């Protein structure tokens with residue numbers, strides 16, 4: 001199938017989504033109100049709280065997000081508090097959640113709104129759309145859930161539900177199929193209770209219409225579902241092939257000098273911009289890590305000290321599996337040849353670090369000195 005071919009459907013599909021409005025909402029909204037899981041952001045109509053939760057939930061599970069949401073809302077309970085916060089204090093609370101661009105964009109958006117005189121997110125699609133990091137999904141989630149505007153959402157769960165309901169026999173990430181799903185969601189969203197309807201679609205995808213073995217027998221919209229009626233629920237939507245995993249070898253240096261540790265701040269534009277990490281660099285697969293670590297140290301500090309292995313530490317970034325061979329050394333004089341800063345050990349807990357390097361730090365603290 002060519003990339004721009006029209007979307008493919010099961011035989012006799014799709015039904016006209018406009019003809020299922022409001023019938024689908026009349027089933028899904030009461031179902032959602034009866035069974036909805038109790039998430040902290042669902043207890044609030046506050047646009048700010050809904051926005052924070054939606055930014056955190058992008059590509060992250062609800063179970064992971066809950067403690068982060070509580071901590072961030074406690075520290076910065078409203079838009080003005082977030083806008084006034086330092087980059088480092090927000091990044092520290094975001095640490096471990098990943099996708100740090102989301103956090104920086106959220107902070108930039110908060111500052112823009114407050115500078116323009118807003119004390120909360122406004123009920124205004126144009127203003128919201130102009131903010132950094134505010135995609136169609138996040139904007140419409142805020143507008144529908146906080147202001148009950150009749151606007152659609154499409155994300156991973158609702159995409160799967162809609163594909164099955166309408167018999168979309170295609171890869172929903174393919175542009176023509178994705179465009180059709182947004183049109184479908186637009187036709188289905190009811191005039192009233194749009195926020196509850198949108199959340200119901202996501203809840204159905206998160207609890208009943210699961211990627212594998214959907215629980216069709218207990219599904220409230222089974223009579224309307226094309227995939228269930230044609231016995232195709234397990235087969236659609238088509239899965240986007242995952243990219244092949246690439247292994248990356250690297251060395252890291254945990255250099256100590258007078259109860260300080262050498263760290264570097266990730267530069268502007270980097271995936272982990274603003275976060276601190278131990279110095280590390282990629283090496284060739286067939287290199288000896290200890291030799292690479294010694295050469296790396298020569299480029300960083302003005303004295304050569306013996307290095308000791310502190311084990312290897314693995315983490316994943318998108319399709320990369322990264323192994324850091326970690327070495328430690330005690331540095332006597334501390335003169336630096338390259339970038340970096342000696343961070344006092346007592347300040348390490350407050351410093352925003354990337355998750356792999358926070359784990360390295362935790363490991364170093366547990367290791368016998």
Ligand code: SF4
Pocket residue numbers: 161164165208209210214215216217219220221222225226227228233
């Ligand atoms: S009937 Fe089955 S496939 Fe259809 S929406 Fe419900 S759970 Fe999903």
